[in-house]
Amino acid sequence: MSRSTSTGPCVITVCERKSDRWKQVTENVIAKSRANNTLPSYLKIGDTICQNCYNGIAVNFSIKFQQHAQNNLTQFNIEDIENIEDIEKIEINETKGTSTTLSFSEAIEILMDILYIHERRVGKSAIYSYDEFRSIMEGKDVRLKAFFKELYLSSNPLSKSKDSEVRVKKQLLFVCYFLCGIRNKFVNNFKRNLAIYLDSTWTTDTAIDTLAELGITMTSRTVTLYKTAIAEEHANTVNSALAECSEKALVLNIDDYHSIHTIRMPNTTTTSIAAHLATILMNPIIIQPAISRINVHNPRLVSAELIKTNIENVILIDLQENNLHTLDDYVNAINTVANVPTVQQYIRKEHAIPIVANWPGQIHIKTAISRYLVYRNLPNITNTILSFLPMLGPLHVSLNSRELVFLQYQPFFAAMYKYIFGERAVLAQNPKPWRINLLLEISRSAWQEISVIVKNKFGPLCKDAEYLALKNLLDNSIPLVLDIYAILFRSGDFNAYLESCFRVWTIFYRFRHKNYMKAPLMFLSDIFYWELNNHPIWRLLKLNFQNFRTRQ
Structure with a gap:
């Protein structure tokens, strides 16, 4: 390609006019842009384009120019x-x-x-x-x-x-x-996608390039350029995706993530390279209108009167490095979302965005809201915080309740573990969640087989404390903690989940769980406050409750 003696202007309609260097379109440029899916239909040999547009079209195959080329193509019938x-x-x-x-x-x-x-x-x-x-x-x-x-x-x-x-x-x-x-x-779409997959599994560049020589994948350099282009255009991609849901209900998920598959062996300088990240996901509910933020915040964190009144009648965008341990961590994560132009417009329309989070997320975000309402203008907390509504994630309720039940009855589960896997098998003091789930499921299945025989043996009037404790565990606690998320929440049965949420709170309260003896009460108080005020979010929860999940 030779540099053009022309002084412009650039013929690309989406040019940002930031460059004063020019290029002339040749057959080579046309071939490269066609291969990169960045060729707009109006670009012809001999046209003049700026250096920035040339880099985006022929070198880096920017997503911006790919979208422009696609949009230009769709103008045809x-x-x-x-x-x-x-x-x-x-x-x-x-x-x-x-x-x-x-x-x-x-x-x-x-x-x-x-x-x-x-x-x-x-x-x-x-x-x-x-x-x-x-x-x-x-x-x-x-x-x-x-x-x-x-x-x-x-x-x-x-x-x-x-x-x-x-x-x-x-x-x-x-x-x-x-x-x-x-x-x-x-x-080459198939080869490109295969190369990206191999790169995501930590395949070496040498291995990818070897496969590229065989015609199986694209080169590692092409993968790097493609990933860079995606990263540069991520903000615009998020903004354009959210623009399609500007009048629909949105649910925000903020949760911590630990890169558990990284190397954790210490060396001479560090003890671990495990990264702590914050996952920020937006889940649009396209069949429901946006949630109004007017009267959406409960002025009282926990309203005992509302809980007692209603329980009687109840038969329920980015990946950033962040530990999510403090209030500032959560405020920074929320600001990341609020800085998206489409979300800013969404907030200006007085719409609210629920945040499904665990206990730290719930208490820190509610604290930020309370601080703004009391002190108003703070350095890092603005009125934007009022558009975000923290809610307790059902998955966190399930995981914490399973762990609590297991730890409180560990002697029973340890004896069962030895009976199943042999006398030499020793159950850890803090087993992995999958092992806890396995033992809980085995307990329920086995109890379903023998419960009638055992109950007939002891009779309905037996008052033995050990028998009644185990009967309550096997009849009530284990089915509750196993079903509250896997069945009741995922099926969208809001009323059944609401009743189960109160029942699981009694387990947290009985065993004095530090945080979750409070968290369900805050959730229930908000629910009954919205019902009392007939807020739109109450109807949204009843109709689309399964969309308020913690992770996708």
């Missing part, structure tokens, strides 16, 4: 796209004649042409189902049926089990993409 495909079909038919029998090379050429249109002109992603891939290809050209039939028979399907057949179909799909990629290097 669907009929135009169909005409393009018809022309391609006519050209293929003219070159192949009227014969219905294709040679192997002809079949690959037709596959390549269809995939090129599918990925480059229409802008669709790679297909990962062999049956779907075959159906689409045969729909474009019926002569490919014989090719796919021979390809499938070559795998000797009669000798394969069902599981092997599923695996073979994935391999055949890879073969199709591999052969098309050899014929045309621009049919």
Whole structure:
């Protein structure tokens, strides 16, 4: 490419006009931009573009320019796209004649042409189902049926089990993409996605580049450039995605995450490289209108009168390094969300965003709201905080209640563990959550088998303390902590969850759990406050409660 003597202007319509260096469009620029999916339909050889736009189109394949090219493409009528495909079909038919029998090379050429249109002109992603891939290809050209039939028979399907057949179909799909990629290097969505996946699993650059030499993946440098482009455009991507839900209800999830798969062995300088991150996820509820923030905050953290009155009638965007241990940590996480332009507009409309969080998230965010209401303008807390509504996450209630029940009855579970796995098996003082769940599930299943026999043995009038304690554990506590999230919450049964939330609070209170003997009361108090004031969030909870989950 030669530098143009022109002084502009840049012909790219989304140019930010920040560069005074110019480039002239050549065939090489057109080829690179077409390969990167950044070629707008109006760009022609001889046009003048600025250095910034050249880098975004031909070098870094910025998501901004990919979206611009796609938006420019969609300005054409669907009929135009169909005409393009018809022309391609006519050209293929003219070159192949009227014969219905294709040679192997002809079949690959037709596959390549269809995939090129599918990925480059229409802008669709790679297909990962062999049956779907075959159906689409045969729909474009019926002569490919014989090719796919021979390809499938070559795998000797009669000798394969069902599981092997599923695996073979994935391999055949890879073969199709591999052969098309050899014929045309621009049919590369499959190779790019495979390279990104390998990179995410800590595959070395050398290994990825070796596979790229074999034509299986793209190079590690291309992966790095693609990831950089995605990171640079992440804020715009989030903003454009949220813009589609500007009048719908939004639920915010803020939770801590520990990179447990990193190296934790100490060295001469550090004891661990485990990172503490804050996951910030926005979950839109597209079938419900936005929540008004007017009267959404309960002036009393816990209203005993509301709880007692209602219990009688109840039969329930970013990844940043952050420990989420202090009030400032949560305020910074919320500010990250509030700085998104679409969210700022959402807040100006007096809409509220519920935050599903654990106990620290609930108490710290409520503290920030209280501080603003009392002291008003604080350095890092503004009126934006009033648009966020902390709620107790059902998953945290379930996990903490399971752990509490297990620890309080550990001698019982330790004896059961030895009975199942042998006398030499020793149950840890603080087992992993999966082991706790396993023992709880075994206890419930076994009790269901023998409960009638045991109850008949002791009789309905038995007052033995040990028997009654174990009976309460097996009849009430274990089913409650196992079902409150897995069944009641996930099924969306709000009334049943609400009753169970009060019942599980009695367990926290009985065993004096430091935090969760308070957390459910704050949640229940808010619920009954919204019901008393007939707030829209009350109806939203009853209709779409399962969307208020902690993690996706």
